[in-house]
Amino acid sequence: xxxxxxxxxxxxxxxxxxxxxxxxxGDLRVDERLPSETELSEQFxxxxxxxxxxxxxxxxxSLIRTQRGATGGAxxxxxxxxxxxxQQITTSTLLLSMNAVSFATACEARYALERACAPLSAxxxxxxxxxxxxxxxxxQAQPGLTDEAFCASDxxxxxxxxxxxxxxxxxxxxxxxVEAIEPLMNMITFSARSRETIVSLHSTIxxxxxxxxxxxxxxxxxxxxxxxxxxxxxVFAARQKS
Amino acid sequence: xxxxxxxxxxxxxxxxxxxxxxxxxGDLRVDERLPSETELSEQFxxxxxxxxxxxxxxxxxSLIRTQRGATGGAxxxxxxxxxxxxQQITTSTLLLSMNAVSFATACEARYALERACAPLSAxxxxxxxxxxxxxxxxxQAQPGLTDEAFCASDxxxxxxxxxxxxxxxxxxxxxxxVEAIEPLMNMITFSARSRETIVSLHSTIxxxxxxxxxxxxxxxxxxxxxxxxxxxxxVFAARQKS
DNA sequence: GACTTTTAAATGTCAGACAAATGAAAATTG
DNA sequence: CAATTTTCATTTGTCTGACATTTAAAAGTC
Numbered sequence: 309x310x311x312x313x314x315x316x317x318x319x320x321x322x323x324x325x326x327x328x329x330x331x332x333x334g335d336l337r338v339d340e341r342l343p344s345e346t347e348l349s350e351q352f353x354x355x356x357x358x359x360x361x362x363x364x365x366x367x368x369x370s371l372i373r374t375q376r377g378a379t380g381g382a383x384x385x386x387x388x389x390x391x392x393x394x395q396q397i398t399t400s401t402l403l404l405s406m407n408a409v410s411f412a413t414a415c416e417a418r419y420a421l422e423r424a425c426a427p428l429s430a431x432x433x434x435x436x437x438x439x440x441x442x443x444x445x446x447x448q449a450q451p452g453l454t455d456e457a458f459c460a461s462d463x464x465x466x467x468x469x470x471x472x473x474x475x476x477x478x479x480x481x482x483x484x485x486v487e488a489i490e491p492l493m494n495m496i497t498f499s500a501r502s503r504e505t506i507v508s509l510h511s512t513i514x515x516x517x518x519x520x521x522x523x524x525x526x527x528x529x530x531x532x533x534x535x536x537x538x539x540x541x542x543v544f545a546a547r548q549k550s
Numbered sequence: 551x552x553x554x555x556x557x558x559x560x561x562x563x564x565x566x567x568x569x570x571x572x573x574x575x576g577d578l579r580v581d582e583r584l585p586s587e588t589e590l591s592e593q594f595x596x597x598x599x600x601x602x603x604x605x606x607x608x609x610x611x612s613l614i615r616t617q618r619g620a621t622g623g624a625x626x627x628x629x630x631x632x633x634x635x636x637q638q639i640t641t642s643t644l645l646l647s648m649n650a651v652s653f654a655t656a657c658e659a660r661y662a663l664e665r666a667c668a669p670l671s672a673x674x675x676x677x678x679x680x681x682x683x684x685x686x687x688x689x690q691a692q693p694g695l696t697d698e699a700f701c702a703s704d705x706x707x708x709x710x711x712x713x714x715x716x717x718x719x720x721x722x723x724x725x726x727x728v729e730a731i732e733p734l735m736n737m738i739t740f741s742a743r744s745r746e747t748i749v750s751l752h753s754t755i756x757x758x759x760x761x762x763x764x765x766x767x768x769x770x771x772x773x774x775x776x777x778x779x780x781x782x783x784x785v786f787a788a789r790q791k792s
Numbered sequence: 793g794a795c796t797t798t799t800a801a802a803t804g805t806c807a808g809a810c811a812a813a814t815g816a817a818a819a820t821t822g
Numbered sequence: 823c824a825a826t827t828t829t830c831a832t833t834t835g836t837c838t839g840a841c842a843t844t845t846a847a848a849a850g851t852c
Binding site: 320324331332334338357360361362364365366367368369371386387388389392395396398399400401402403404405406407409413414416417420421423424425427428473475476477478480481482484485 | 562566573574576580599602603604606607608609610611613628629630631634637638640641642643644645646647648649651655656658659662663665666667669670715717718719720722723724726727
């Protein structure tokens, strides 16, 4: 392991890249232990602090984990789905908030992706998924719920819909889309009447899923998409006036 | 800004979290400058090295960028789509390779997501998108193409299909799915005959898109999904025997 | 006024030290 | 001998202080 000593500064970034490549290419396998910080600093011919900064970078990407003590060190981390979810959600959320993505665009993407799940979810949904969805729909119908709680329940409902497809890759991909939009949804004030409409659509989706009617699920999702969009537009229009 | 001095070690992780929260919540705005490392070390009451490790973590997530010099420092980074793509692809690729996701699962997810784009792409595709897709299909038909080059062209083709939906959020979400599966696809040996079938399906998709026939796009994508899956299964079956 | 030089501030890197955790080996004890 | 305790070496986490490098602004010069 060597690095180009002539290339521009930021040795820790180069070292991080070098190790990252070794992991991605499979040179370093899951749970394999990296050399100790002291050894790495000798191999790369840099100070220990520089190695440490490189390792922190890798740790931030969940590529390695570290453990203290005699048998400790840095280990290649097996990226789990929950970890990947987390990164996906953070990245998506920031992307939306920092790039002024319009509500319409985010909404369109979200429901398009969910429609993609419909056929699979209709085929594979279990009683558990249906129970979760109905419970969330029921919660959403309760008066006195804050807008935040309503949105959180909405996320849980749609999460169950996606998980019903029983494809972890799909769940992972959609976690970002569904959860990242929550902050945008939280900006909407849901009137009692609009909540009623949404809950009704949610119930229809649950019914369609129970009947394994994929087409109906898709249609209802489209309706939900339009309705959410209208709602958002009227809210933003009202806000601009004031 | 203070941190809990009693909580378990890993001060740099706590500091990173503290700053990350400030960014995500909007307390720190895009392009805003963070205090200098020395100032931060005073504020958090830790050494400069610890602050630096925290900053490296944030840098690895593209949350901040640093600049040297008199007016330099750490700035809140505006997460761009290309940066987000990159992270998304790295994460997805690792997730698939480290969790032994079956080809069938990844394939199913990929085509389900692409089908989600079909209606939008059919509506919004431009002549440019069509030209790209036809050019890639033409390249795929040329003999003497390596399997890797064929797969790369396949990715480019599908990328154009997704981009035709003209929704950056959707493009971002799907970049991971489509590109992360490429290493798995590269494991397949494409015979002349199987290439012919795939190219034919690609042409059909381009035709359907030109005719703005979303239903046809979806149907053909489903065929492509089944065919790819069959192909993979026969390849893996043959490999197991030997 | 335009150009050059100096300077101050910031990150990047290094070296050396000590603290704290941790598992394994060694010593002790019943 | 077996079980427990102690010691110990290793490794990461943190701190301190120093110097190098980069950069833009300030000061000086023609």
